[in-house]
Amino acid sequence: MATNIAAQRTLPGPATLPLIGGWSTMLKIFSDPCTYSRQLRDTYGDIVAMKRGDPKYVFAFGPEYNFQLLSQPALFEAGKGTILKVPKDTAWSRLQLSNLLSMNGEHHKRHRHLMQPAFHKRQIGLYRDDMAALTERLLERWQALDQINLHAEMQNLTQRITVKTLFGLEDEQKIDQIATLLQQMEASQAWLLLPILIDIPGTPYHRMLRLAEQLENFIRSLITQKRSETESNDVLAALVRAHDEDGVSLTDEELISQTFTLYAAGHMTTSTALTWTIFLLHQHPDIQADLLTELDSKLHGEAPTLESLPQLPLLDGVIKESLRMLPPAPTSMRIAAASCEVGGYTLPKGSTIFFSPFLTHRLPELYENPDRFQPRRWETLSRTPYEYLPFAAGVHRCIGAEFALMEMKVVLAMLLQRYRLALIPDTIVEPKGSNLDPVRGMPMRILPQDRRFERVPVRGNIHHLIEGI
Numbered sequence: 001m002a003t004n005i006a007a008q009r010t011l012p013g014p015a016t017l018p019l020i021g022g023w024s025t026m027l028k029i030f031s032d033p034c035t036y037s038r039q040l041r042d043t044y045g046d047i048v049a050m051k052r053g054d055p056k057y058v059f060a061f062g063p064e065y066n067f068q069l070l071s072q073p074a075l076f077e078a079g080k081g082t083i084l085k086v087p088k089d090t091a092w093s094r095l096q097l098s099n100l101l102s103m104n105g106e107h108h109k110r111h112r113h114l115m116q117p118a119f120h121k122r123q124i125g126l127y128r129d130d131m132a133a134l135t136e137r138l139l140e141r142w143q144a145l146d147q148i149n150l151h152a153e154m155q156n157l158t159q160r161i162t163v164k165t166l167f168g169l170e171d172e173q174k175i176d177q178i179a180t181l182l183q184q185m186e187a188s189q190a191w192l193l194l195p196i197l198i199d200i201p202g203t204p205y206h207r208m209l210r211l212a213e214q215l216e217n218f219i220r221s222l223i224t225q226k227r228s229e230t231e232s233n234d235v236l237a238a239l240v241r242a243h244d245e246d247g248v249s250l251t252d253e254e255l256i257s258q259t260f261t262l263y264a265a266g267h268m269t270t271s272t273a274l275t276w277t278i279f280l281l282h283q284h285p286d287i288q289a290d291l292l293t294e295l296d297s298k299l300h301g302e303a304p305t306l307e308s309l310p311q312l313p314l315l316d317g318v319i320k321e322s323l324r325m326l327p328p329a330p331t332s333m334r335i336a337a338a339s340c341e342v343g344g345y346t347l348p349k350g351s352t353i354f355f356s357p358f359l360t361h362r363l364p365e366l367y368e369n370p371d372r373f374q375p376r377r378w379e380t381l382s383r384t385p386y387e388y389l390p391f392a393a394g395v396h397r398c399i400g401a402e403f404a405l406m407e408m409k410v411v412l413a414m415l416l417q418r419y420r421l422a423l424i425p426d427t428i429v430e431p432k433g434s435n436l437d438p439v440r441g442m443p444m445r446i447l448p449q450d451r452r453f454e455r456v457p458v459r460g461n462i463h464h465l466i467e468g469i
């Protein structure tokens with residue numbers, strides 16, 4: 001009875017203009033997810049409709065709803081909610097064909113099972129050498145530079161690491177070539193937002209489709225090469241070798257698409273996380289000094305290995321804390337496969353329900369001083385997968401989580417032992433967009449590691465998100 005009464009209540013949420021509807025809320029949440037999701041929760045509570053009374057798009061904030069949404073994958077499905085159009089029967093659509101995040105049920109289970117071996121701990125240990133070699137190359141290049149945009153440098157590095165570990169390319173020129181191709185593809189995706197798309201030579205859309213064809217052909221030729229090799233340790237080689245109990249493996253089309261998805265999902269998130277971790281360390285000189293002491297004493301200038309990682313608890317805490325405060329996937333969503341009840345409200349089949357790792361990570365009942373960067377809290381703190389979820393939780397939990405953590409540890413440990421990065425004073429620092437990218441980059445001076453750590457004043461909305469900087 002109580003449920004029925006609750007189900008008839010109007011879903012709280014912002015009143016919106018007639019034509020724009022809930023899209024103004026959607027735009028705000030994608031452009032500044034941290035500030036706006038906080039405003040929504042403070043104003044309306046844990047369940048908020050994008051448009052007051054409309055159950056089609058709903059936010060559900062907090063660990064109980066994270067649990068409800070992520071532990072019932074048959075009722076709350078992943079994917080399908082993309083706002084980008086996928087042009088049919090093109091190389092672009094084939095690159096998107098098999099995307100783990102758009103699969104559900106048995107289909108998802110089978111693909112995930114086939115891909116899992118490429119991300120086993122032992123396998124990730126093998127990628128570590130490539131991660132260290134490419135980081136070393138970057139640090140050598142920095143010797144000739146005084147100032148960098150840290151975010152751009154981290155994007156470039158993670159992209160090269162992803163290309164090398166995914167495809168096993170040795171040739172530097174080829175790595176650059178494919179990295180550039182992927183970059184151009186990424187940059188031109190925005191055209192898919194346009195209402196009408198016609199494939200006419202000279203248009204950006206035409207160019208995007210041709211880039212997709214080049215990429216598809218490139219991956220296809222690599223697959224042929226991997227089939228003839230037995231020794232390669234890259235992700236694509238592991239996927240080519242993978243087969244399930246019945247001996248069935250991924251088809252070439254599935255391999256092409258899964259490799260592309262891994263690339264797309266893998267490098268942007270990791271580069272953003274690295275940039276914010278370095279920024280947070282820079283703003284907390286004492287923690288940075290302690291971390292360097294830990295790294296120097298255990299690694300003596302080297303990169304960590306799978307064996308030495310357990311001896312680096314502060315490095316682990318720093319990364320956990322950075323992913324808590326500024327998670328590169330601050331919000332995500334599920335789609336109701338049937339009519340359901342969330343927070344006492346009835347939502348029809350097809351409703352999109354957003355959940356927020358960012359907001360969960362800032363709840364004072366879960367984290368004392370939630371807006372303070374305190375990596376040592378992780379020495380004693382333990383949280384459930386629905387209370388701490390930078391990689392989400394449940395069947396779609398990030399398959400690359402251990403890969404990303406290893407990569408971040410290798411890059412941070414090598415970089416901090418070699419250089420001291422100093423932010424340019426009064427830089428405007430603003431995490432925005434669906435990945436929480438620093439919208440104005442992160443300009444930093446490169447100095448030898450002399451341990452003269454010093455916080456530099458910054459401006460921007462970062463002050464609303466991090467206390468004590």
Ligand code: HEM
Pocket residue numbers: 078100101102112261262263265266267269270273327328329332333390391392393395396397398399400401403404
């Ligand atoms: C700090 C870095 C990373 C973060 C914060 C991150 C975050 C996430 C999150 C939150 C999800 C789940 C989204 C949802 O459930 O709606 C996810 C899924 C996924 N991630 Fe990551 N990710 C990172 C790095 C990587 C890397 C390095 C790879 C691959 C090399 C990767 C590949 C994937 C894939 C394939 C999925 C879909 C899994 C599935 O649906 O079964 N990610 N990631």
